[in-house]
Structures are given as structure tokens and as C-alpha cells.
Amino acid sequence: MPKPFPKEFRDDVVRVAQAREANVTLAQIAKDFGVHVGTLDKWLREARIEGGEQPGVTRSESEEMRQLRKRNRLLEQEVEVLRRAAAYLSQAHLPKMMYPLVTELAADGIPVTVTCRVLKLSRQPYYRWLANPVAAGEIVEAYRANALFDAHKDDPEFGHRLLADEAGDAGEPMSDRTAWRITSANGWWSIFGKKRGKIGKKPGPAVHDDLCTVTDENGRVRHEFTADGPNELWLTDITEHRTAEGKLYLCAIKDVFANKIVGYSIDSRMKSSLAVRALENAVQMRGDVAGCVIHSDRGSQFRSRKFLRALTRHRLVGSMGRVAAAGDNAAMESFFALLQKNVLNRQSWATREQLRIAIVTWIERTYHRRRRQAALGRLTPIEFETIMNTTVALAA
Secondary structure (H helix, E strand, C coil), X not given: CCCCCCHHHHHHHHHHHHCCCCCCCHHHHHHHHCCCHHHHHHHHHHHHHHCCCCCCCCHHHHHHHHHHHHHHHHHHHHHHHHHHHHHHHCCCCCCXXXXXXXXXXXXCCCCHHHHHHHCCCCHHHXXXXXXXXXXXXXXXXXXXXXXXXXXXXXXXXXXXXXXXHHHHHCCCCCCHHHHHHHHHHHCCCCCCCCCCCCCCCCCCCCCCCCCCEEECCCCCEEECCCCCCCCCEEEEEEEEEEECCEEEEEEEEXXXXXXXXXXXXXXXXXXXXXXXXXXXXXXXXXXXXXXXXXXXXXCHHHHCHHHHHHHHHCCCEEEECCCCCHHHHHHHXXXXXXXXXXXXXXXXXXXXXXXXXXXHHHHHHHHCCCCCEHHHCCECHHHHHHHHHHHHHHHC
């Protein structure tokens, strides 16, 4: 069974279909984006349901049903706590505390929070009873510091206020003042803030070896961006463009074998999650990509722990060039140059939404299916990949 398309890709196809001209059919858009027309029709129907244009179960209603099921499960847990507590209190040799019952219920899958709330117990004394030598306030401080450290490592450009927002999203809410106190005590400053300590600090070190650079017999260094088959070498980078609403960032991943964009993500902020979403979308579109080399520059997004964890999760091999060195990722820079000339510089863009539709339409309709490339024998990326896959299948 084929994997589902990434949500970001589906939303972009729906945007293009909804903004199409009168003489453009759904079948043509489905062909341009490589999806079945029935699939596109289903996506549009779901969008109309979400917009209230036709009856059906919306995402909010599905979420409400999920919350109701969660509430029902919680009520069942509370009933089980009361039942077990009644049996516990009826024992002949009554223990001095209810804490052993809390531990037993926790071992059976009922959260300590639920048990303590039903039995009107405080959780901190219970945890102290478990011989935890760390004070509750120190535990809270440590979790907050860990959340701020993770956010700072992933996005070193953020100041303490944005780090506090990221920590809150990770489940550790705190005030801006608390975030400032913790970050300043640990020296976690924004790289765009006031210079502190050593001036002229060099960019962060590469977290991967450069697997695309070779040295010939004459000692000359050159870059090799070639692959004998799909999913052997991917290139990735991030580009930006201005609109009247602000900047829009595109992270794209290209398969060197057929020069096809196998995954992308578009957002208004250049965070590490932008690169992670592009990678996840590429893996979802291509399937099993274990052993594939993915080459990037030394941007903070590609050195972040989130991106490194994603590489490990999908068993990809990282490769990294220098900072701001176009030659180290020339094949990817050439794609961005085409995008700049054919889309970004053609007009001034009023909204991010308009530019996003233009970018994804050019990638899927023009670059993948209409633009023939000399390096591919005057074939488009889709034609080249289809022919080569068919040849390999016949040879097998």
C-alpha cells in the first residue's frame, strides 16, 4: 500500500486547484502534480467540508470525538481508582498511607496524576515518599533549563523570549523573566545579540564529513554530485524571497540521479523544523531511503539536533560542506537560480500565499514535467526517472 502524501503537499495542491483559472481542469492539475484525479477531488471535498461549504465531519469534529474518547478513558480510570481504594481500605491491616496504592495503580497503567486527584493527595509528598532526594522546585528548574537548551541548540538565533515560547510548546511554560534568568546564567545568548566574549567567532563546526568532495591524482579538489540510481545522493538547502507580508523560506531536497525535487517545505520562519519537515516529506514520498547520502551546507538548521535525529531515524548518511560556499552545493544552487529567474524575479509578490502557490506550481508542473534537461538526455526529471526505473525492472 503506497504511503500517504505529506500534508503540506496536499494543502499546496488544494491551493493551486482552488486558485485555478476557468479553463484549467482538475484532471490537468492532478496530472501536473502526479496524483490521481479522484485523490485530488477527495482533497477538495475535505477542504470544502472544513470551510463549511458542504456537510461532513470536519477536523474539529474529529478532534472533539477524540477528546470525548479521552475523557471517557479518564472516567474509567477514576472509577478504577475508587474501586481499588475501597478494597484497599477494607483490608484488616490498614496501612498508614495511601501511597502504596498509588504505586500499584501506576504499575497497572493509571497515571499518578489521576490517582492523586481522585484520592485528594498531593503529588509532591508522594514523590518524596519515593525517596526522591531532589526538591520539587529543582526538578521544575531542570526541566525548564533542558527545554530552553534544546530550543537554543535547534535555533541559536532566538533570544530569551522566543526560547520561552519554544519551551512552552515543548510542555515547559515559563515567564520571559524566568527564561532570561536561566539563559543568562548558562550563557545561552542569541548569535544576533550583543557580542559577548571572543569577537569574530567562527561558524559552528560541521557535524558530518564532506562526502561529495574528492581529490584527484594531481591534488586538485573537486566536487562530485553524481548518482547511479535513485535515493543514493540528495542535496538540500534553504532559499528566501521577500513579499509585501515579509519573507518566505523554501527548503528543498533534490535527488541527484534525476534532478527531481523529492521533498520540500515552505514557511515564514527559517527554523530547524523547516529542514526537518522537508526531510520527512521527502522520506514519505520516496519510501525506504536507508543509506542515502544527504549533502548540505553548515547552516544551523542542518546542524540542529532535530535534523540529526531525523537522519538517524531514517538511517540516512549526512554530508556537509562549508558555510556560504556555493561551490560546495553547486547542483542545489543551480536549482535555486532557476527558481529565482523563472518565478521569484518575474513580479512583486503581495502575499506569501501567492508566492507559495507559484513556487509549488513551477516545481511540480514546469520543472518536473515540462523542463527538459541536457544532463538527462533532453528528458524531464519525471520522464528520466520513469524510463530508468522501467529499465531496471526489466533487467531484473
